[in-house]
Amino acid sequence: MQLLGQQTINGIALGMVFALFAMGFSLVIANLSVFHVAHAAVFSWGAVFAWDLTDRFGLPLVVALPGAALLAGVLNVLCYFVLIRHLDSRRDKELAAFISSVGGGIILTELISKHLNYVTVRLPDGLFPIRSWRVWGLQISSIQLLIVGVAGVTVVLLGLLMTRTQIGREVRAVAYDRELASMLGVGATSVSALVFFLSGVLAGVAAVLIALAFSQIDSRQGNAYLVLALTAMVLGGFGSVKGVVVGGLVVGLASSYTTAYLSSGYRNVVIFGLLMLVLVVRPQGLFAVPSSEIRV
Amino acid sequence: MTLWVRTAIAASCLALLASACGSDGGDTSSDGTKVITVGMMANLTGAGAPYGVPFKNGLDLALKDSAGDLKDAADVSIKIDSKDTTSVEANAVTLCNQYAQKKYPAIISDSLTPIAAAVTPCATQNKMLFVSGSGGEVPNEEGYEFRLTDVSTVMVTLAKHIVSTGHQKVAVIVDRDNPALVSTADITEQALKDDGVDGFVAREDVSGTDTDFSSVLTNIRDADPDAILIITLAEQSGAIVRQIAQFGGFDGVLLSGSHAWGPQVFEVAGDAAVGSIYGALWSPGEASSAAFVEEYKKEYDSDPVAFSALGYETGWLLAASIRAVLADGGEVTGEALRDAMADAVDSDWLKDHGPVQGLHFEDGGAARYPGTVVEFGAGGEVQIVTD
Numbered sequence: 001m002q003l004l005g006q007q008t009i010n011g012i013a014l015g016m017v018f019a020l021f022a023m024g025f026s027l028v029i030a031n032l033s034v035f036h037v038a039h040a041a042v043f044s045w046g047a048v049f050a051w052d053l054t055d056r057f058g059l060p061l062v063v064a065l066p067g068a069a070l071l072a073g074v075l076n077v078l079c080y081f082v083l084i085r086h087l088d089s090r091r092d093k094e095l096a097a098f099i100s101s102v103g104g105g106i107i108l109t110e111l112i113s114k115h116l117n118y119v120t121v122r123l124p125d126g127l128f129p130i131r132s133w134r135v136w137g138l139q140i141s142s143i144q145l146l147i148v149g150v151a152g153v154t155v156v157l158l159g160l161l162m163t164r165t166q167i168g169r170e171v172r173a174v175a176y177d178r179e180l181a182s183m184l185g186v187g188a189t190s191v192s193a194l195v196f197f198l199s200g201v202l203a204g205v206a207a208v209l210i211a212l213a214f215s216q217i218d219s220r221q222g223n224a225y226l227v228l229a230l231t232a233m234v235l236g237g238f239g240s241v242k243g244v245v246v247g248g249l250v251v252g253l254a255s256s257y258t259t260a261y262l263s264s265g266y267r268n269v270v271i272f273g274l275l276m277l278v279l280v281v282r283p284q285g286l287f288a289v290p291s292s293e294i295r296v
Numbered sequence: 297m298t299l300w301v302r303t304a305i306a307a308s309c310l311a312l313l314a315s316a317c318g319s320d321g322g323d324t325s326s327d328g329t330k331v332i333t334v335g336m337m338a339n340l341t342g343a344g345a346p347y348g349v350p351f352k353n354g355l356d357l358a359l360k361d362s363a364g365d366l367k368d369a370a371d372v373s374i375k376i377d378s379k380d381t382t383s384v385e386a387n388a389v390t391l392c393n394q395y396a397q398k399k400y401p402a403i404i405s406d407s408l409t410p411i412a413a414a415v416t417p418c419a420t421q422n423k424m425l426f427v428s429g430s431g432g433e434v435p436n437e438e439g440y441e442f443r444l445t446d447v448s449t450v451m452v453t454l455a456k457h458i459v460s461t462g463h464q465k466v467a468v469i470v471d472r473d474n475p476a477l478v479s480t481a482d483i484t485e486q487a488l489k490d491d492g493v494d495g496f497v498a499r500e501d502v503s504g505t506d507t508d509f510s511s512v513l514t515n516i517r518d519a520d521p522d523a524i525l526i527i528t529l530a531e532q533s534g535a536i537v538r539q540i541a542q543f544g545g546f547d548g549v550l551l552s553g554s555h556a557w558g559p560q561v562f563e564v565a566g567d568a569a570v571g572s573i574y575g576a577l578w579s580p581g582e583a584s585s586a587a588f589v590e591e592y593k594k595e596y597d598s599d600p601v602a603f604s605a606l607g608y609e610t611g612w613l614l615a616a617s618i619r620a621v622l623a624d625g626g627e628v629t630g631e632a633l634r635d636a637m638a639d640a641v642d643s644d645w646l647k648d649h650g651p652v653q654g655l656h657f658e659d660g661g662a663a664r665y666p667g668t669v670v671e672f673g674a675g676g677e678v679q680i681v682t683d
Contacts, residue, residue: 002518003514003515003518006514007511007514010510010511010514011511013510014508014510118341118342118345118382119341119345120531122564125566125567130541130542131544132542132543132544132545133544134544134545139517139543139544139545141542141543141544142542143542144510210507213508213539213542214507214508214535214539215534215535215538215539215564215565216507216531216535221507224505224507255511256510256511256514259500259511259512259515260511260514260515263501264500264501264502264503264506264511264512265472265501265503
């Protein structure tokens, strides 16, 4: 029972990171129907920005985390204008944008390799105090608390932004019908740029948390999370903030339980088996959102 | 077109064709010394870089140091044609084929068993001597491959040390993607059994690309070990050691690692690695290596690691085998170099200059020599803890 409880804590912490990553990806899909795979490279750049800010400029985590997230957001906006925006008028714009994003992702990944001189780097020691506590026989570390806390606050803020603000209403209006929203005076391009910014910020926050927890920053680390985040998104249901969070937690817990009770070698088999099962039994995901009422 | 124009074009084409076929690995330098070119598939970036860079440094230093002796003894010099594989097997095989086209008699790879396994068929097919810094066994029926990492002896030494210091419940974390590391775990488990311990109390396999070890560490902690053995590449081992400290609940547990460990573990884990031990193929504290250590520090402004020593050993081994072939009046071919390796290992050059004392090769190309166990102290200094 104690093992189950401990693996649940591990799974929740991991799942929250998947959820953050997936939410950024999901925002773009819901808003523009674009499969923006360069999101993985933006995530990697988020970790690299954190490394630059802390290791090279000596900034504390409290500055580096929002700083890296903002820089990742700006980078994602650049991705929108360079890779996606000019393809809007094409008839096959989704496919063209996907291919453009793949190319952009490759370039961004290679740029990280050059920037890091092809080595793996890590955030400096002592950036965040390492502690652990034993509660009811379960070990909880300060890093796990940080991940759950920061990810939780970010999800709540995003939810409030989308549901309680004028900006959120405009984002949802563009996601619902881009042309109609434009005719009603909503700046569709500005809204899309904002969505890319928010998506980049979420990737940046997730990347800093991962870099802090797992002591590793390299050019390709975003790729490993991309596939898992996609799974979280499909499990939860496209376009639903709540669904993506639940999807992320399901993937995180499945990963932990598989390692505990089977073997880590079966982890991907179980996660992607689950994905296929959901696609067959409930293709709309756990939290179905009708395409006509898509929420972001 | 006149006949002479056609003849000129045909002659040019033949010249181009001849140049495309490449050299035979033997040219002559400006002072008349014959130059033997050897290909190197260096892992200068990627997962193998922690081993590849120091290995290449050691190799280059050995070739520089041996140049005078080799010129005096055989009037030849060795040139290395080195390219980065980025630690990718396919790149290494491509390079091997390029070196074969250039008819080099020998090729070198610094580390990583998957690369050695991928390159050995190419080396064998093209009859090139293949010296590798790796340790995992690969099919090598014609004996062209020689691998310098002796996994077996050093892990037996480590297992004995763990047991002799009162640890009986050993858990292991293994990189399942690397066959050499998987067999290292098997060798160590057998050594523990030979020393009266009932094997591992827990065994967790991880992928070489894994970054989150919380679930694995939960399972390990559940087995209540008094020692944890981490058999993964150095940077990943450092991340695991760091996460063990972050995770908590492992007070008083001995952390240990395989031959794949090195200074990178401390660079990643920081103070969390202090007090951990690992089986070292070579240690700078060995008295017989004093001259090499001093010269390496002077040349590269950094301390040599085990793979620097293996690179240095490889350089002298190559020089000694070329000298042995030429001393017999033979031609420097891959076959001749392979047959001369036994003489080279026993040569005075290697005994006088090689930092790896007691080296010999078994049938199949595996190296054997005594290993040692070292411990990380404060600041990452390593100290030998075995005799």
